[in-house]
Amino acid sequence: MSRKLVIGAAQMGPIARADSRSAVVDRQLALLEKAHARGCGLVVYPELCLTTFFPRFDLHDRADMDVFFEMEMPGPDTKRLFDAAKKMKIAFYYGYAEKIVEDGETHYYNTAILVGPDGEQIGKYRKVHLPGHAETDPKKKVHNFEKRYFEVGNLGFPVWRALGGVVGMAVCNDRRWPETYRVMGLKGVELVLIGYNTGAGNYWGNEAPYLRTFHNSLSLQSGAYQNGTWVVGVAKAGLEEGVAMIGGSMIVAPSGEIVAQAHTLGDELVVSECDLDECVFAKSTTFDFARHRRPEHYGIIASQAGPTPPPEP
Numbered sequence: 001m002s003r004k005l006v007i008g009a010a011q012m013g014p015i016a017r018a019d020s021r022s023a024v025v026d027r028q029l030a031l032l033e034k035a036h037a038r039g040c041g042l043v044v045y046p047e048l049c050l051t052t053f054f055p056r057f058d059l060h061d062r063a064d065m066d067v068f069f070e071m072e073m074p075g076p077d078t079k080r081l082f083d084a085a086k087k088m089k090i091a092f093y094y095g096y097a098e099k100i101v102e103d104g105e106t107h108y109y110n111t112a113i114l115v116g117p118d119g120e121q122i123g124k125y126r127k128v129h130l131p132g133h134a135e136t137d138p139k140k141k142v143h144n145f146e147k148r149y150f151e152v153g154n155l156g157f158p159v160w161r162a163l164g165g166v167v168g169m170a171v172c173n174d175r176r177w178p179e180t181y182r183v184m185g186l187k188g189v190e191l192v193l194i195g196y197n198t199g200a201g202n203y204w205g206n207e208a209p210y211l212r213t214f215h216n217s218l219s220l221q222s223g224a225y226q227n228g229t230w231v232v233g234v235a236k237a238g239l240e241e242g243v244a245m246i247g248g249s250m251i252v253a254p255s256g257e258i259v260a261q262a263h264t265l266g267d268e269l270v271v272s273e274c275d276l277d278e279c280v281f282a283k284s285t286t287f288d289f290a291r292h293r294r295p296e297h298y299g300i301i302a303s304q305a306g307p308t309p310p311p312e313p
């Protein structure tokens with residue numbers, strides 16, 4: 001038996017600060033139509049895919065920051081995208097900046113939703129690992145103020161039975177942390193969807209540029225392999241507001257192999273037919289957690305305060 005799903009990674013090129021949401025949605029619709037023509041049942045858009053990557057801007061006035069957030073999804077600008085996807089019976093992952101009032105409190109999250117082929121929202125995820133810094137650092141050439149713009153996600157790493165399998169979501173920096181995949185792996189995830197905005201430049205100091213794309217592949221491929229799941233990573237790429245962003249959107253099989261990858265830094269649809277049954281092989285052999293994993297021993301290993309002292313001479 002196979003559970004094949006044709007997936008479209010909808011990489012997007014730069015979004016300028018001045019670009020209207022309507023112009024951005026036009027681009028997303030064009031990608032959706034390409035996906036429909038290619039027989040996709042699922043399309044994955046990038047993180048914060050409605051606007052430029054605004055956490056690079058050193059803003060402090062909440063009114064200035066709020067312009068990048070959505071209070072409803074779909075909203076007036078995105079409803080036509082949601083309607084088109086429903087008409088084409090295509091599910092999709094959509095990353096956006098969420099502003100929500102709960103119990104009289106206003107909250108801000110870096111959010112992704114999964115919408116089913118019937119146009120109904122299946123699930124929501126809020127980014128847990130917020131990179132960068134809240135305070136301005138004059139030494140930095142490139143900034144990432146996500147810790148100022150967003151709260152840490154409060155929904156954990158849920159998974160949903162959907163699209164014939166078990167689907168989970170993450171956002172950008174989450175993909176660098178093994179816990180992200182393992183928490184979902186322990187829940188039987190078979191398909192992890194991740195949008196990202198990743199600067200191509202030096203982030204922490206003397207890191208060679210080629211390492212940005214290497215670490216992207218390493219993170220996505222190891223997450224897939226070590227948890228027997230498909231992983232789809234989708235970039236907002238190209239030179240955006242003067243900052244070079246990596247592309248490299250890719251679809252990774254449970255074997256850890258890249259089965260399809262973007263080769264431009266613009267709007268590009270990367271398509272692959274993904275058989276969710278390939279997860280069954282991985283989860284019933286090397287990564288059969290029940291048979292091989294020993295959590296009852298990990299506590300002992302973790303209990304050591306620090307490096308084990310070297311043996312007495």
Ligand code: ING
Pocket residue numbers: 131132144171172173174176196197198199203
């Ligand atoms: N961007 C980057 C990412 O995790 C980053 C930030 C880049 C952190 C490189 C560490 C190293 O891909 C977002 N938006 O998380």
